[in-house]
Each structure stands twice: as C-alpha cells, then as structure tokens.
Amino acid sequence: MVHGRVSRLSVHDVRFPTSLGGHGSDAMHTDPDYSAAYVVLETDAEDGLKGYGITFTLGRGTEVVVCAVNALAPHVLNKDLGDIVGDFRGFYRQLTSDGQLRWIGPEKGVVHLATAAVLNAVWDLWAKQEGKPLWKLLVDMDPRTLVSCIDFRYITDVLTEEEACEILQQSQVGKKEREEQMLAHGYPAYTTSCAWLGYPDATLKQLCSEALKDGWTRFKVKVGADLQDDIRRCRLVRNMIGPEKTLMMDANQRWDVPEAVEWMTKLAEFKPLWIEEPTSPDDILGHAAISKALAPLGIGVATGEQCHNRVIFKQLLQAKALKFLQIDSCRLGSVNENLSVLLMAKKFEIPVCPHAGGVGLCELVQHLIIFDFISVSASLQDSPSN
Amino acid sequence: MVHGRVSRLSVHDVRFPTSLGGHGSDAMHTDPDYSAAYVVLETDAEDGLKGYGITFTLGRGTEVVVCAVNALAPHVLNKDLGDIVGDFRGFYRQLTSDGQLRWIGPEKGVVHLATAAVLNAVWDLWAKQEGKPLWKLLVDMDPRTLVSCIDFRYITDVLTEEEACEILQQSQVGKKEREEQMLAHGYPAYTTSCAWLGYPDATLKQLCSEALKDGWTRFKVKVGADLQDDIRRCRLVRNMIGPEKTLMMDANQRWDVPEAVEWMTKLAEFKPLWIEEPTSPDDILGHAAISKALAPLGIGVATGEQCHNRVIFKQLLQAKALKFLQIDSCRLGSVNENLSVLLMAKKFEIPVCPHAGGVGLCELVQHLIIFDFISVSASLQDSPSN
Numbered sequence: 183m184v185h186g187r188v189s190r191l192s193v194h195d196v197r198f199p200t201s202l203g204g205h206g207s208d209a210m211h212t213d214p215d216y217s218a219a220y221v222v223l224e225t226d227a228e229d230g231l232k233g234y235g236i237t238f239t240l241g242r243g244t245e246v247v248v249c250a251v252n253a254l255a256p257h258v259l260n261k262d263l264g265d266i267v268g269d270f271r272g273f274y275r276q277l278t279s280d281g282q283l284r285w286i287g288p289e290k291g292v293v294h295l296a297t298a299a300v301l302n303a304v305w306d307l308w309a310k311q312e313g314k315p316l317w318k319l320l321v322d323m324d325p326r327t328l329v330s331c332i333d334f335r336y337i338t339d340v341l342t343e344e345e346a347c348e349i350l351q352q353s354q355v356g357k358k359e360r361e362e363q364m365l366a367h368g369y370p371a372y373t374t375s376c377a378w379l380g381y382p383d384a385t386l387k388q389l390c391s392e393a394l395k396d397g398w399t400r401f402k403v404k405v406g407a408d409l410q411d412d413i414r415r416c417r418l419v420r421n422m423i424g425p426e427k428t429l430m431m432d433a434n435q436r437w438d439v440p441e442a443v444e445w446m447t448k449l450a451e452f453k454p455l456w457i458e459e460p461t462s463p464d465d466i467l468g469h470a471a472i473s474k475a476l477a478p479l480g481i482g483v484a485t486g487e488q489c490h491n492r493v494i495f496k497q498l499l500q501a502k503a504l505k506f507l508q509i510d511s512c513r514l515g516s517v518n519e520n521l522s523v524l525l526m527a528k529k530f531e532i533p534v535c536p537h538a539g540g541v542g543l544c545e546l547v548q549h550l551i552i553f554d555f556i557s558v559s560a561s562l563q564d565s566p567s568n
Numbered sequence: 569m570v571h572g573r574v575s576r577l578s579v580h581d582v583r584f585p586t587s588l589g590g591h592g593s594d595a596m597h598t599d600p601d602y603s604a605a606y607v608v609l610e611t612d613a614e615d616g617l618k619g620y621g622i623t624f625t626l627g628r629g630t631e632v633v634v635c636a637v638n639a640l641a642p643h644v645l646n647k648d649l650g651d652i653v654g655d656f657r658g659f660y661r662q663l664t665s666d667g668q669l670r671w672i673g674p675e676k677g678v679v680h681l682a683t684a685a686v687l688n689a690v691w692d693l694w695a696k697q698e699g700k701p702l703w704k705l706l707v708d709m710d711p712r713t714l715v716s717c718i719d720f721r722y723i724t725d726v727l728t729e730e731e732a733c734e735i736l737q738q739s740q741v742g743k744k745e746r747e748e749q750m751l752a753h754g755y756p757a758y759t760t761s762c763a764w765l766g767y768p769d770a771t772l773k774q775l776c777s778e779a780l781k782d783g784w785t786r787f788k789v790k791v792g793a794d795l796q797d798d799i800r801r802c803r804l805v806r807n808m809i810g811p812e813k814t815l816m817m818d819a820n821q822r823w824d825v826p827e828a829v830e831w832m833t834k835l836a837e838f839k840p841l842w843i844e845e846p847t848s849p850d851d852i853l854g855h856a857a858i859s860k861a862l863a864p865l866g867i868g869v870a871t872g873e874q875c876h877n878r879v880i881f882k883q884l885l886q887a888k889a890l891k892f893l894q895i896d897s898c899r900l901g902s903v904n905e906n907l908s909v910l911l912m913a914k915k916f917e918i919p920v921c922p923h924a925g926g927v928g929l930c931e932l933v934q935h936l937i938i939f940d941f942i943s944v945s946a947s948l949q950d951s952p953s954n
Contacts, residue, residue: 210670214667214671215668242669243639245639249635284626285629286629292672336850339857435674439722462722464675464880467887497853
C-alpha cells in the first residue's frame with residue numbers, strides 16, 4: 183500500500199553537451215544540448231524510497247523549467263502519497279488548474295513540462311512502493327482505478343469516462359498472453375541514431391552500416407533544411423537498407439503547409455512510411471491538409487512530440503490529421519494525461535508510436551507503450567514499429 | 569532615426585494583491601493577484617530614453633516568466649536598436665526559434681509571454697525615439713515596412729506577405745479621416761468591472777448603477793461556475809441595463825463542448841451578444857462546434873486572450889470558430905505577431921475586440937486597436953464595442 187508524506191522535493195538542472203558532436207541535431211534544433219529538469223521526491227516513510235521524475239529539455243531554458251517546478255512544489259509538499267494517488271484526477275487538476283499559475287500555461291509549455299516532471303516522480307514512487315515497474319503497475323490496475331487518474335476536462339465530446347472503461351474492459355481478453363509476449367520479445371523499435379541532420383555523409387554511412395549489422399530494420403532520417411541534401415541523404419540510406427526495410431522522415435516543423443506537400447512529393451520516390459512533424463505542432467488543420475495531400479503517395483503523417491496536451495491530440499484525431507500518433511512521456515502531463523491520449527487513439531484506431539529521442543525518454547516511454555500494447559491497443563498491427 | 573546599442577535589460581516581478589477584493593475573479597481564476605513581468609531596456613544613446621515592456625500575469629508564476637526573460641536577454645543585449653528594428657522579422661524569429669529554448673515552447677506559454685515582454689519594450693523604445701505614440705508609429709509606417717516586422721512562418725497557407733501588403737494598401741483610403749475620428753472621439757469600449765464572479769450581488773448592483781450613470785452601454789458578466797447563480801446575475805444586469813444595451817458573457821474556459829452549448833442555451837433568454845471562452849483555448853474544433861450550435865440563438869463566440877500564437881488564430885478563422893477575435897497584447901509575441909493576426913482577421917472579415925482586463929493591458933492594446941481601425945479594418949461596423 184502507498185504510504186508516507188512528501189517531505190522533500192528537490193529539482194536539478196542536468197545538461198549534457200551533445201551539441202559538440204551534432205547528436206540530436208535537426209532542421210529546427212541545430213545545436214541541442216540534451217538535458218533534463220530532474221525531480222526527486224522524498225517521504226517520511228521508513229522505506230527510504232524516493233520518486234524520480236524528469237522532463238526532457240535541450241539545454242538553455244532548463245533553469246526556467248526548474249523555476250516552474252519550484253512554483254508547483256507547494257502543491258506536493260506535505261501531502262500524503264495515499265491521498266495523492268487516491269484522488270489522482272483531483273491532484274492532476276490541482277496542479278494544472280492552480281488559479282494563478284494556469285495563466286502562464288494553461289497545460290502547455292514550461293508549466294506543463296514542470297507538471298510532467300513532478301507527476302512522473304509521483305508515479306515512480308508509487309510503482310516502487312508497490313514493488314513493480316510502472317508498466318506492470320498500470321497493467322495490474324483495474325479499469326475503474328485507471329480512469330480515475332484521468333482528467334476528462336475538455337475531451338468528453340470525444341471520450342467519456344464510461345467509454346474509457348469499456349475500452350479497457352474489452353482489452354482484458356488476451357492480456358496475459360500479450361504480457362508474456364512482451365516479457366519474451368520486448369516491444370519493436372526503430373532507430374534515429376544514424377541520421378541526425380548534423381552528421382556528415384561518412385558518419386551516416388558508417389552508423390547505418392553498423393545498425394544493419396545490429397539487426398535494425400527501421401530507420402528514421404532527419405530532413406527539411408535543404409532539399410538537395412535530403413535527396414542525397416535519403417537515397418544513400420534507402421540504397422543501403424534496400425527496398426524492403428522501413429524508412430521514415432522527420433522535418434521537425436520546418437515547413438509551412440504548401441511547402442510540406444511540395445517537398446515531400448519530391449522525396450516520395452524513397453518510399454517513406456511517414457513524414458513526421460511536417461509543420462507547426464499547433465497546426466491541426468494544416469496537418470489534416472498535408473495528410474490528405476500525401477495519402478495518394480502512400481505517405482502518412484506522424485506527429486506528437488511537441489503536441490502540448492490532450493486537447494491538441496483530440497483534435498488531430500477528430501480532423502484525421504495523422505496516421506501515427508507520437509505521445510511524449512514528459513511533454514504531456516505524465517502518465518495521467520498519456521492514458522487519456524492512448525484511449526482516444528484506440529477509439530480512433532490510430533497506432534501509437536512514442537517519441538523517445540532524448541534524455542530518459544526511452545526509459546520512460548517503454549512503460550507507456552508496453553502498457554498500451556497489453557491493456558489498450560492490444561495490437562502491433564499497423565504499428566510504425568512493425 | 570533609431571539609434572543606440574542595448575546596454576542593459578532589467579526585469580521586475582510586480583504584483584498587486586487584487587485577490588483580497590475578488591477583483592478579476594472568474595470561473596477558472598478565483599483568486600488572481602493581477603501582476604506583471606516588467607522589462608526595462610536601456611541603451612548607450614545619449615537621449616537617455618528607456619523602453620518599457622510588460623507581460624501580464626496572475627501572481628504566482630511571475631517569477632518563472634522573469635526567469636524566461638533572463639534566458640532571452642543574451643539575444644537582446646549589446647544589439648544595435650537600428651539592426652533590431654531594421655530586420656524585425658529576423659529578430660522575432662531569433663527570439664522564438666532559439667534552437668535550445670524553443671523546446672520549452674515553441675511560441676507558447678512562459679517563453680512566449682517573456683518574448684512579448686521583451687519585444688513590447690523594443691517597440692516602446694522605438695516609438696519613443698521617433699517621438700510618437702506606438703499607434704502613430706504604426707499608422708505612419710509604409711505597408712512594406714509594416715509587413716517586414718511579421719514572421720509569416722506557418723501562416724502562408726492563409727496569408728502571404730503580398731496579400732498582407734495589398735490589405736494595407738487598400739486601407740490607405742480614408743486613413744486621414746479615421747485618424748481624425750480617433751483623435752476626436754477615441755475608440756469605443758465596454759466594461760467588465762461591474763460583474764467579476766467573486767462580487768456579491770450588492771456590489772454588482774452598485775457598480776452597474778454607477779457604470780450606467782457614467783454612460784457605459786456595453787456590459788460583460790462572468791459566468792460558468794454555477795448555472796443558478798448565472799441566471800440570477802444575468803437577470804439582474806439585464807434588468808438594470810434594459811433591453812437595448814449590450815450584454816456579453818464570459819465563461820473563462822470553464823466548460824466542455826457539450827456543456828457549453830447546454831449552459832448557453834439556458835442563458836440565451838438574456839440576449840448575450842457573445843459567449844467568451846466557452847471551453848479550452850486550444851480547442852479550435854470545439855469552438856467551431858459551439859459556434860455552429862449557438863448561431864441560431866443569435867449568440868456569437870468570442871475568444872483569444874489565451875490563444876497562444878498566430879497559428880491558433882489562423883485555424884480559428886479557417887474553421888469559422890469565432891465571431892469576435894480577441895487579441896492579447898502580451899500573450900501573442902508583441903506587436904509583430906499581433907500585426908499578422910489583425911491582417912488575417914481582416915481577410916476573414918472578423919472584427920477584432922482586444923483583451924484588456926489586466927495590469928497594463930488597456931494601455932497596451934489601445935495602440936493596436938486604434939491602428940487596426942485606421943490602417944487595417946477601417947470599420948467599427950460589427951465591432952463588439954459598437
């Protein structure tokens with residue numbers, strides 16, 4: 183049973199100088215220093231367990247997120263952990279609807295990143311006290327308790343609490359088998375590590391060759407800065423991986439809507455499964471227009487790593503704006519908000535493929551996607567990682 | 569001519585305890601302390617002029633915005649003011665697309681509020697050096713220079729630079745007369761000061777009576793917390809102001825989409841001109857659904873004070889989601905981004921009625937709306953303040 187009162191919240195500004203090697207570079211983030219605001223929760227319980235939670239950042243600005251975590255701290259300090267997770271919907275609402283703090287969001291940008299870091303730490307502590315990894319805590323939780331963690335505000339026109347429960351109930355069938363499958367084989371993945379935009383062709387070639395040897399079958403290439411460069415790099419990768427393996431492209435929001443359609447029409451010959459983040463993460467109708475234009479070319483639209491909350495995801499689904507939905511474990515409001523997005527994706531039959539390029543993201547997101555497979559989507563079919 | 573190098577940027581956390589009297593209270597912000605992050609720019613020029621810029625906040629969290637302003641400061645310090653305003657589009661892009669900082673936005677929430685405060689200070693300094701109020705600086709600027717201040721990224725599918733120029737050219741006719749009209753009569757306004765949600769009925773009655781004596785003809789009432797309260801308060805105000813004067817309602821994002829329609833159907837008997845912020849500021853499709861449902865009742869949807877950038881406004885216009893567009897002088901990226909929204913509103917023939925309830929907002933926004941009347945919309949027709 184969860185227990186203890188939160189006695190301390192500390193937050194650290196952790197930065198890695200990844201820009202020195204061009205790692206993580208793309209068309210909009212040319213010099214990222216992969217970083218994180220790192221939250222540690224301690225309680226007065228005698229077990230000595232701590233909750234660790236992060237939100238991913240790119241270097242400069244991490245101190246701003248740290249400042250926002252400290253602004254949220256009074257909502258967490260001296261709270262009983264049992265009270266927090268016993269009314270997790272209420273606690274989520276308390277953090278995101280603080281009558282003064284919400285003005286500088288609401289549920290977006292710095293304050294929402296900070297909320298994610300704090301809530302990720304709460305979930306981590308809860309799972310540790312239960313002696314389970316997070317995915318297993320979620321998988322073992324009954325549907326009613328799971329949905330009680332979700333704030334349905336602003337999404338009831340698409341997903342009510344009752345519908346969410348029904349989805350979870352229906353996915354009970356075969357859960358045990360899917361859990362065994364995950365334990366035996368893990369969840370399929372792709373690699374972006376070969377083709378960051380800042381890498382010279384020689385590096386790209388070498389890394390791609392190594393990845394092929396290591397057994398990778400799905401490769402993502404960063405595009406969007408220069409069309410001739412993109413054509414050369416995509417040709418290089420497609421030639422190396424052959425026609426059967428999967429190629430994805432990622433423009434990191436570089437284009438306007440007409441430009442995205444034009445550019446991708448020229449890259450269509452390399453048979454990409456998807457174009458990721460073709461334009462502004464806020465442009466739902468823009469993504470819908472791009473999806474419609476690229477569908478005849480067999481190219482799907484993927485987006486989500488900078489979609490700031492469940493309201494944006496709701497509309498992307500309503501507008502048929504994406505074919506692959508990319509949740510982020512610490513841009514959305516932690517597990518709580520991700521649960522609502524996984525359930526909406528299931529309702530619209532859109533596969534989820536999480537964003538995982540960053541400090542700690544792979545570690546966090548594996549729990550969400552394994553839970554999704556076992557308890558929600560129940561399928562690897564049509565998954566971009568498949 | 570603009571001159572001088574920015575030698576100092578200081579930023580202050582200014583708070584007023586407005587929550588003590590319930591001033592500014594609404595259905596989502598029950599205890600706001602009207603506050604601001606206040607930026608002062610100094611140059612090495614001998615004129616000793618300083619640029620003042622703010623962004624409005626509600627108390628807690630102002631320190632987070634201050635932290636973000638300091639994170640942006642290196643982009644401004646030691647820059648030549650002539651270089652900044654000479655390539656204002658580029659400077660706006662530099663602030664909003666910093667390859668590391670944009671991750672914690674982009675162009676939304678804390679970093680965008682900070683961007684607005686910094687840019688507002690730049691515009692203030694520019695206007696002071698020219699010896700003009702800001703509205704006059706804008707009105708006297710030729711169309712080509714005006715559009716060179718706008719970053720058209722992500723809006724070219726709706727408004728190109730050429731179209732923006734054409735709109736401004738077409739509105740040259742009658743400019744002089746409209747400027748004289750503004751100088752003689754000012755711009756019409758409404759009042760929200762009578763009916764904050766936290767006011768008891770006696771206060772509401774007294775303030776409404778005083779406002780009527782002072783000659784106000786348009787009144788806004790906060791709604792959304794409790795239907796019976798809303799009915800009582802709206803009846804009270806409508807009875808006091810009579811059937812001819814204008815009544816508006818403001819729910820401050822309290823409702824989900826179906827709830828908004830249901831609630832407003834019950835308040836329709838009080839003949840509101842508009843319902844403001846019926847749901848999440850991020851829900852473009854939700855606003856469109858509400859607009860469609862309430863149109864037969866003669867109620868328009870107004871929104872914008874928490875629309876975080878031009879991409880959201882673009883879509884609200886594309887989706888026919890609003891009948892009145894409410895820009896904010898310091899949530900959008902200052903004058904630069906507001907110019908793009910004023911021009912898009914003109915293209916879609918939607919009247920602009922700025923958000924002005926907050927510290928310094930009335931002072932800032934009067935410049936934008938006077939410019940809009942003289943140089944863009946050229947009309948008070950259909951304006952909510954009319």
